[in-house]
Amino acid sequence: MSIRVGIVGISGFGGGEALRLIASHPAFELVHAAGDGSAGSRLIDRFPGVPRKLAGLVIETWDPDSLPELDLLFASLPTGTSAEALARIPERVKIVDIGGDHRHADGWTYGLADVWPDRVRGSTRVANPGCFPVATLNTLAPLLAAKLIRPDNIVIDAKTGLSGAGRGGGDSRFGFAETNENLQPYGLLRHAHMPEMETTIGQLAGGSAEGLVFTPHLVPMTRGLLVTIYCRGRATTAQCLDAARSFYADRPFVRVTDRPPQTKWASGSNLSFVSYAADPDRELVIAMGVVDNLGKGAAGHAVQNANLICGLPETAGLEGAPLWP
Incomplete structure (x- = not known):
């Protein structure tokens, strides 16, 4: 079975990670690559380690009206730039x-x-x-489903590697001198991910998440993301861990761990690690989650979704072990 695949935005970090995964996928065949900034170059010019079978594929200018015959398109474009263009893609082409x-x-x-x-x-x-x-959301879902925490009093302290900021833009905050041995909070109060999290927490809990607080930070590492989440509830640590193990019992990519998770555990993978510590006397639950921001946080998750919509095994092309060290 060969599914003809295209990637738009292939030169960015998310698009490049999608390329890495699709290159060895058992059912996906990459036949189209697009990216305005890299148009005209071959894949091997941008990614010298690309498999030989893909080396000569030429990156084209992104034009939704002149796509080749595709079954599936991965779009890895900056927020605000894809809605109009993707609306012009024929319905027969699946899109992630x-x-x-x-x-x-x-x-x-x-x-x-x-x-x-x-x-x-x-x-x-x-x-x-x-x-x-x-x-x-992977970290909170079991607690919200089991009603172990309140949805209206959640504080998220998040740390991400620099690749989460994207490859382009020329922003001096992301240069080596500014980020090395430095820690930066950003996006205070109005981060673009806030509405997404509020909406989904509300759906998971069946209640309002209007008290949500979210503060992201850039840390001087290339990839990896950790969230430490402070919640209100009378659950014990054991109850939280049991709820998560039950919730994710048949899910292939979520690992529930007794130990606080570390970003290295997920590096280069589509895994999601969750753990909990709770003090019922103080009505405090600390929920911790780790993903690779380019894997489960972007391209790995996209391939997982593509497997689902194409009727493939959910784990196809995603079972490689994390990078270590």
Whole structure:
């Protein structure tokens, strides 16, 4: 079975990670690569280690009206740039949007694959969750479903590697001198992922998440993302861990651990690690989640969603072990 695949935005970090995964996927055949900034170059010029079978594929200018015959398109474009263009793609072409334009948008399925795989199966338009939301929502979903925490009093402290900021832009904050041995909070109060998280927490809990607080930070590492989430509830640590193990019992990519998770555990993989510590006397639950921001937080999750919508095994092309060290 060969599924003809295209990637738009292939020169960015998310698109490049999608290329890495699709290059060895047992059913996906990459036949189209697009990216305005790299148009005209071959894949091997941008990615010297690309497999020989893909080396000569020429990156084309992104034009939704002149696509070759495709079964599936991965769109890895900056938020705000994909909605109009993707609306022109024929319905027969399945789309996974790694960018932010279609999360909780009409006509698109919110692809939180580890929590709602049945919503994704059979869809033709899937919006990948953001990297911070997937780490947060995978961690909170078991607690919210079991009513172990309140949805209206959640504080998220998040740390991400620099690749989460994207490859382009020329922003001096992301240069080596500014980021090395430095820690930067950003996006205070109005981060773009806030509405996405509020909406989904509300859906998971059946209640309002209006008290949500979210503060992301850039840390001087290339990839990896950790969320430490402070919640209110009378659950014990054992109850939280049991709820998560039950919730994710048949899910292939979520690991529930007794130990606080570390970003290295997920590096280069589609895994999501969750753990909990609770003090019922103080009504405090600390929930911790780790993902690779380019893997489960972007391209890995996109391939997982694509497997679901194409009727393939969910784990196809995604079972490689994390990088270590």
